Every structure is written in C-alpha cells, then in structure tokens.
Amino acid sequence: MTTPAISMTDLSSDRLIAALNLPAAATVSQRVPKKILAENAAATATDRRLLQDHIEEIIWIAALKPANAGVAEYRDEQRTYLELAVLCATLRQLGGNSAKVTRVAELVHRAIPYPVVLVLDGGERLYVSLAHIRWARKEADQTVLDGALMQGIFERHCAANSQACTDDNLREFLTALDMSRQARTSLWHLYQGWLDTVSAWQAVAVTGRFEASMTPEQAADRRAALQRCHALDARIASLRSAANKEKQMARQVAANLEIKRLQHERDAVGRQL
Known part of the structure; x- marks a missing residue:
C-alpha cells in the first residue's frame, strides 16, 4: 500500500x-x-x-x-x-x-x-x-x-x-x-x-x-537503547532540579559534573539508535 x-x-x-x-x-x-x-x-x-x-x-x-x-x-x-x-x-x-x-x-x-x-x-x-x-x-x-x-x-x-x-x-x-x-x-x-x-x-x-528496524536483533537493541535514554533523561532532569535548589557551591559543582557525565553517556547511547 x-x-x-x-x-x-x-x-x-x-x-x-x-x-x-x-x-x-x-x-x-x-x-x-x-x-x-x-x-x-x-x-x-x-x-x-x-x-x-x-x-x-x-x-x-x-x-x-x-x-x-x-x-x-x-x-x-x-x-x-x-x-x-x-x-x-x-x-x-x-x-x-x-x-x-x-x-x-x-x-x-x-x-x-x-x-x-x-x-x-x-x-x-x-x-x-x-x-x-x-x-x-x-x-x-x-x-x-x-x-x-x-x-x-x-x-x-x-x-x-x-x-x-x-x-x-x-x-x-x-x-x-x-x-x-x-x-x-x-x-x-x-x-x-x-x-x-x-x-x-x-x-x-x-x-x-x-x-x-531491519532485523529483530536491531529492534531489540533499539528498545534497550531507548530505555537507557529515558532513564538517563530522568536522572539528568532530577539532578538539574536538585542543583538549582542547592545553596552550597561544592555540591552544585559536583551535581553539574555528574550531569555532564550523564549527558555524554546519553549522547553515546543516542548514537546507537
């Protein structure tokens, strides 16, 4: 069709x-x-x-x-x-x-x-x-x-x-x-x-x-990558919210560094899609 x-x-x-x-x-x-x-x-x-x-x-x-x-x-x-x-x-x-x-x-x-x-x-x-x-x-x-x-x-x-x-x-x-x-x-x-x-x-x-997806294996890999992307997005959003409320500079820096690390991982997982 x-x-x-x-x-x-x-x-x-x-x-x-x-x-x-x-x-x-x-x-x-x-x-x-x-x-x-x-x-x-x-x-x-x-x-x-x-x-x-x-x-x-x-x-x-x-x-x-x-x-x-x-x-x-x-x-x-x-x-x-x-x-x-x-x-x-x-x-x-x-x-x-x-x-x-x-x-x-x-x-x-x-x-x-x-x-x-x-x-x-x-x-x-x-x-x-x-x-x-x-x-x-x-x-x-x-x-x-x-x-x-x-x-x-x-x-x-x-x-x-x-x-x-x-x-x-x-x-x-x-x-x-x-x-x-x-x-x-x-x-x-x-x-x-x-x-x-x-x-x-x-x-x-x-x-x-x-x-x-061309094969069942590719489809399964895509589903796994999507689940990981969604989990990372949720974690990044939670950390950003916490960082915005944090008053101690050292904790803000630590949260922002973790956000950057997770964002790099998220970008890498996204490339698998």
Missing part, C-alpha cells in the same frame, strides 16, 4: 488505523461499554473514575485471527495468542496529561484478554499503544501485561523545529505500519513487528529521522 502525503496536522485516528492495512474480514466496528472495561481492569475506585471520566467512546475496530488474517496462532509456556485486537478510544478532559493517558491505556490493555493495538485520540495528541500479555502465574486463565507499554505520541500541532514533526518521518512511519510489511510467521511476530515500528517512531525524537 502506498501512503499518500500527509502532515502531522492532518493526522487522525482513522488515518493511523487505515495505515495498518487490516483485512476487511477482520472488521468488528463495535462500541465497547466502559462498564466492561472497569469491571475487567479497574481494581480501584480511582481507576474506575479515570475510565468513566476520560473515555468518551471506545470502538473495537478489528479482530485479527488466523482465519481472517492468514497468520498462524502462537503458543508457548508464557502466552497464547489466538487473536489480536485493534481498538480506538476517544479521550476527553485530559489535555496534555501524558501520565493519565498512559494509565488509561494500561487499563484498557489489562481489560482485554488479547494483545491490543490501541489508538487514543486526545485532541491535540494522538497515541498508539501496544503491550505484550502473558498468563498470570497465580491465577488460572488470567492474563497480565508482560512489560511496559510501548507508546508512540503524535503532536498534531508540534513546533516547527521538532525533529519528529516532518512530513517525511510521518509518511515513512505510516508506510512501515502496513500489515503486509510485518512478519507473518505468527500473531506474536505480527504484533512484535508493530511494537518495533512504534519503537522506531520513539527513536525519531532522538535521531531526527524515522528508520524501521
């Missing part, structure tokens, strides 16, 4: 989903009641309120199965993938609160007993979220998230000098999402391919260019 020219301003949840190039036979297009999400995933009153207050609507777009996608199921000791779900949620009253968006996404992933490609429309921002699942160790027939969410963020009106905010990067990403470009050995491999594509989008914020 050839991806037409598109700008970040024009990007919509429909266009993100269309870029997946899903088979028509997999279409579901059914509304998911928020009550079901809350019952299946929200253990606390705070989480139930989060889903109720901040999800306007959630639609089950498609269900990819061996029969309609031509991709085999996957089974091992940790997980059984009989189906992949594609969902789209319209959010409300969240603004730029990324932490709450991430929590809403996590709750949706937890509520669905299949691996989910989740598109969230937050108005100024669009999000694509993925997370592997596995069998729970202590509860029979229950699934849990297997690792952290992989989340791509798209600023509809990002700054003109943003490295990610280029039509070329967006077009390359949308082209790479195409289901026909993913590994089709099994549903796990298909889902992993989409997860790696979103990981490659995350790397654009560091490298300034979108490059799809």
Whole structure:
C-alpha cells in the first residue's frame, strides 16, 4: 500500500488505523461499554473514575485471527495468542496529561484478554499503544501485561523545529505500519513487528529521522537503547532540579559534573539508535 502525503496536522485516528492495512474480514466496528472495561481492569475506585471520566467512546475496530488474517496462532509456556485486537478510544478532559493517558491505556490493555493495538485520540495528541500479555502465574486463565507499554505520541500541532514533526518521518512511519510489511510467521511476530515500528517512531525524537528496524536483533537493541535514554533523561532532569535548589557551591559543582557525565553517556547511547 502506498501512503499518500500527509502532515502531522492532518493526522487522525482513522488515518493511523487505515495505515495498518487490516483485512476487511477482520472488521468488528463495535462500541465497547466502559462498564466492561472497569469491571475487567479497574481494581480501584480511582481507576474506575479515570475510565468513566476520560473515555468518551471506545470502538473495537478489528479482530485479527488466523482465519481472517492468514497468520498462524502462537503458543508457548508464557502466552497464547489466538487473536489480536485493534481498538480506538476517544479521550476527553485530559489535555496534555501524558501520565493519565498512559494509565488509561494500561487499563484498557489489562481489560482485554488479547494483545491490543490501541489508538487514543486526545485532541491535540494522538497515541498508539501496544503491550505484550502473558498468563498470570497465580491465577488460572488470567492474563497480565508482560512489560511496559510501548507508546508512540503524535503532536498534531508540534513546533516547527521538532525533529519528529516532518512530513517525511510521518509518511515513512505510516508506510512501515502496513500489515503486509510485518512478519507473518505468527500473531506474536505480527504484533512484535508493530511494537518495533512504534519503537522506531520513539527513536525519531532522538535521531531526527524515522528508520524501521531491519532485523529483530536491531529492534531489540533499539528498545534497550531507548530505555537507557529515558532513564538517563530522568536522572539528568532530577539532578538539574536538585542543583538549582542547592545553596552550597561544592555540591552544585559536583551535581553539574555528574550531569555532564550523564549527558555524554546519553549522547553515546543516542548514537546507537
């Protein structure tokens, strides 16, 4: 599938989903009641309120199965993938609160007993979220998230000098999402391919260019480097905040030297992307 020219301003949840190039036979297009999400995933009153207050609507777009996608199921000791779900949620009253968006996404992933490609429309921002699942160790027939969410963020009106905010990067990403470009050995491999594509989008914020991973090994190295970059960014931000509040000159100097050391490491890790 050839991806037409598109700008970040024009990007919509429909266009993100269309870029997946899903088979028509997999279409579901059914509304998911928020009550079901809350019952299946929200253990606390705070989480139930989060889903109720901040999800306007959630639609089950498609269900990819061996029969309609031509991709085999996957089974091992940790997980059984009989189906992949594609969902789209319209959010409300969240603004730029990324932490709450991430929590809403996590709750949706937890509520669905299949691996989910989740598109969230937050108005100024669009999000694509993925997370592997596995069998729970202590509860029979229950699934849990297997690792952290992989989340791509798209600023509809990002700054003109943003490295990610280029039509070329967006077009390359949308082209790479195409289901026909993913590994089709099994549903796990298909889902992993989409997860790696979103990981490659995350790397654009560091490298300034979108490059799809050529091998599973390259994708794994990229994910590890991204995790290290994020950890270093958090540590650097914490040290800068502490240094700004520090009144003793010797401690300020020590903090600034550590910041420089971490920044050099961060630059080196960034070059691995």
